[in-house]
Amino acid sequence: MTKPLLRYIQNASKKGKKLLSILVDPDKTKIEEIQIISKKIEKLNANFIFVGGSFVKNGTTDLFVKTLKMYTKIPVILFPGDFSQLTNNADALLFLSLLSGRNPEYLIEQQIKSVPFLRNSTLEIIPTGYILIDGGTNSSVLKISKTTPIPQENIQLATATAIAGMYKGKQLIYLEAGSGAKNPVNFQLISEVKKNITIPLIVGGGIRTKEQLSNAYKNGADMVVIGTAFENNIDFLI
Numbered sequence: 549m550t551k552p553l554l555r556y557i558q559n560a561s562k563k564g565k566k567l568l569s570i571l572v573d574p575d576k577t578k579i580e581e582i583q584i585i586s587k588k589i590e591k592l593n594a595n596f597i598f599v600g601g602s603f604v605k606n607g608t609t610d611l612f613v614k615t616l617k618m619y620t621k622i623p624v625i626l627f628p629g630d631f632s633q634l635t636n637n638a639d640a641l642l643f644l645s646l647l648s649g650r651n652p653e654y655l656i657e658q659q660i661k662s663v664p665f666l667r668n669s670t671l672e673i674i675p676t677g678y679i680l681i682d683g684g685t686n687s688s689v690l691k692i693s694k695t696t697p698i699p700q701e702n703i704q705l706a707t708a709t710a711i712a713g714m715y716k717g718k719q720l721i722y723l724e725a726g727s728g729a730k731n732p733v734n735f736q737l738i739s740e741v742k743k744n745i746t747i748p749l750i751v752g753g754g755i756r757t758k759e760q761l762s763n764a765y766k767n768g769a770d771m772v773v774i775g776t777a778f779e780n781n782i783d784f785l786i
């Protein structure tokens with residue numbers, strides 16, 4: 549895989565090559581399980597492994613990613629719930645701003661807190677506009693961020709938020725229904741956002757079937773992120 553990873557994602561998006569990322573949460577996965585999980589992720593031909601979660605204990609991510617790196621060459625991208633989850637053992641970081649929310653903690657405070665670490669870090673930093681869409685459950689990200697998601701039917705607001713993110717210089721837009729969402733991001737919303745941005749689009753939250761995965765791709769997702777379905781039925785995509 550060519551580095552930097554953002555370039556790889558941009559090229560894939562231009563060529564219409566669809567990308568898959570598997571999300572693993574250090575809070576839910578034991579270190580001893582990493583070897584077997586890495587094999588399964590390789591079998592799926594996933595392009596990236598995302599590591600992160602809402603309730604990860606301080607210091608856990610470092611050893612977790614280090615161990616992951618012992619068993620797989622798939623690039624690891626941090627998808628942190630907060631700045632304590634940063635580690636140089638990963639390849640890149642989604643530098644998230646929660647654009648759908650109005651909580652300064654996740655718009656700028658966490659980002660400032662990460663600076664002392666990032667100034668001396670080797671991580672590739674990827675500015676990412678993170679947009680929460682109502683997935684029909686009170687997901688961890690909603691509880692932690694104390695923000696209101698955009699309703700699925702408010703396609704106009706979701707699209708304007710994504711465009712504003714692009715104008716602000718974000719390199720990726722991530723439409724998130726929340727981990728374990730009852731309803732994944734609806735296809736009209738994906739399609740409308742995709743039509744209106746020129747940067748790659750990530751979609752995640754509540755995708756549990758091959759059909760939902762291919763619908764997300766068909767409607768414009770350049771990358772799909774799957775976590776819960778992989779945890780529950782590790783073979784569902786094979």
Ligand code: 1GP
Pocket residue numbers: 571724725726727728729751752753754755773774775776777
């Ligand atoms: C959550 O988008 C990811 O941040 C993945 O969601 O766990 O529902 O697959 P799931």
